[in-house]
Amino acid sequence: MSTLSQAYRDDTITSRHIIPLDFDSIDGVPESHLWSPSEEPHQNIQTQDPQDSLIPVIDLSDPRAMDLIGQACETWGMFQIINHGVPLELVKEAESEARRLFALTTQKKRKVLRSPGEATGYGLPRISPFFPKCMWHEGFTIMGSCVDDAKVLWPHDYQRFCDTMDGYQNQMKLLAHKLVLLILHRLDVTTEEMNWATSTHDSQGALQLNSYPSCPNPSRTVGLAPHTDSLLLTILHQSGTNGLEIFVEGLGWRLVCPIDGAFVVNVGDLLHIFSNAKFPVVYHRAMVNHSMHRISAAYFHGPSVESMLAPSSSSRPCFRSLSVKEYISLKARHNDKALSLIRI
Ligand SMILES: O=C(O)CCC(=O)C(=O)O
Numbered sequence: 001m002s003t004l005s006q007a008y009r010d011d012t013i014t015s016r017h018i019i020p021l022d023f024d025s026i027d028g029v030p031e032s033h034l035w036s037p038s039e040e041p042h043q044n045i046q047t048q049d050p051q052d053s054l055i056p057v058i059d060l061s062d063p064r065a066m067d068l069i070g071q072a073c074e075t076w077g078m079f080q081i082i083n084h085g086v087p088l089e090l091v092k093e094a095e096s097e098a099r100r101l102f103a104l105t106t107q108k109k110r111k112v113l114r115s116p117g118e119a120t121g122y123g124l125p126r127i128s129p130f131f132p133k134c135m136w137h138e139g140f141t142i143m144g145s146c147v148d149d150a151k152v153l154w155p156h157d158y159q160r161f162c163d164t165m166d167g168y169q170n171q172m173k174l175l176a177h178k179l180v181l182l183i184l185h186r187l188d189v190t191t192e193e194m195n196w197a198t199s200t201h202d203s204q205g206a207l208q209l210n211s212y213p214s215c216p217n218p219s220r221t222v223g224l225a226p227h228t229d230s231l232l233l234t235i236l237h238q239s240g241t242n243g244l245e246i247f248v249e250g251l252g253w254r255l256v257c258p259i260d261g262a263f264v265v266n267v268g269d270l271l272h273i274f275s276n277a278k279f280p281v282v283y284h285r286a287m288v289n290h291s292m293h294r295i296s297a298a299y300f301h302g303p304s305v306e307s308m309l310a311p312s313s314s315s316r317p318c319f320r321s322l323s324v325k326e327y328i329s330l331k332a333r334h335n336d337k338a339l340s341l342i343r344i
Pocket residue numbers: 208210224229236238243244284285286295296298
């Protein structure tokens with residue numbers, strides 16, 4: 001049976017930029033990383049006042065949580081959650097282990113470089129080939145066990161990293177299932193569809209650790225270019241530094257303020273399709289700043305890659321049905337054009 005990592009492996013586009021910059025050895029932004037407004041479609045739209053975040057913050061212990069989540073999915077496709085039940089200690093530990101990883105020398109990190117045809121390891125964002133300039137970013141992708149890479153990075157001290165990332169992925173998987181259940185109440189789903197979306201034993205997840213070093217020229221650089229996440233939903237921990245922005249039709253780019261102990265949750269393409277576009281497609285990006293090294297951890301949750309996906313109980317579906325694997329493949333080849341290719 002295919003796994004998410006096989007599906008990603010099959011479709012990696014060979015990129016001329018697969019190696020993140022050696023951030024330790026540079027003192028300016030090289031031409032390859034300098035974006036002009038015309039190269040970044042939304043770059044010139046002003047971000048709103050940082051205090052004025054639109055995205056709702058929902059307390060999962062609130063009896064109205066299900067309704068609030070449903071409304072947020074329909075209106076923004078994004079919300080933040082607090083009182084989610086994930087031990088905050090574990091979140092802090094995962095962030096600190098991610099910092100320990102990115103603080104390694106460039107030479108060390110490149111030993112676990114994600115080569116073309118590989119799904120996990122150290123590297124640039126998967127969307128890099130679709131943009132003319134490189135992003136001010138380095139990432140580390142984990143799907144299941146990361147022990148092989150960790151042994152290369154810390155031959156005598158790899159267990160701490162692995163245990164933390166395993167524990168974090170387990171908690172994310174539990175939380176993702178809880179959220180999917182709450183979200184599906186907003187949609188008119190059949191029992192069979194409910195089983196598909198909530199089946200725990202063959203759901204798939206990937207953990208993406210993102211690092212955005214401080215940048216000498218943040219107004220001409222992009223941390224993570226505008227994109228949508230491919231799977232059902234994403235649960236993001238952003239360290240206390242601004243950077244994540246969501247594109248809202250008619251309003252432009254809006255900051256998603258970091259809140260201590262909260263996770264940002266956003267609808268991914270598969271959920272957009274499954275909701276028959278009742279939930280919007282969520283464009284977001286990450287910007288960088290002059291003084292802070294920003295870290296984030298995104299957990300992408302999806303169903304089995306072998307399973308079929310179609311708009312739920314819809315008399316007038318606006319997408320054709322296809323396998324999850326096929327969608328991942330379309331996305332890898334066509335990026336944000338993938339949804340229009342399956343629209344009917
Ligand atoms: O770093 C962030 O805030 C966003 C990360 C993200 O969008 C992703 O990893 O897909």
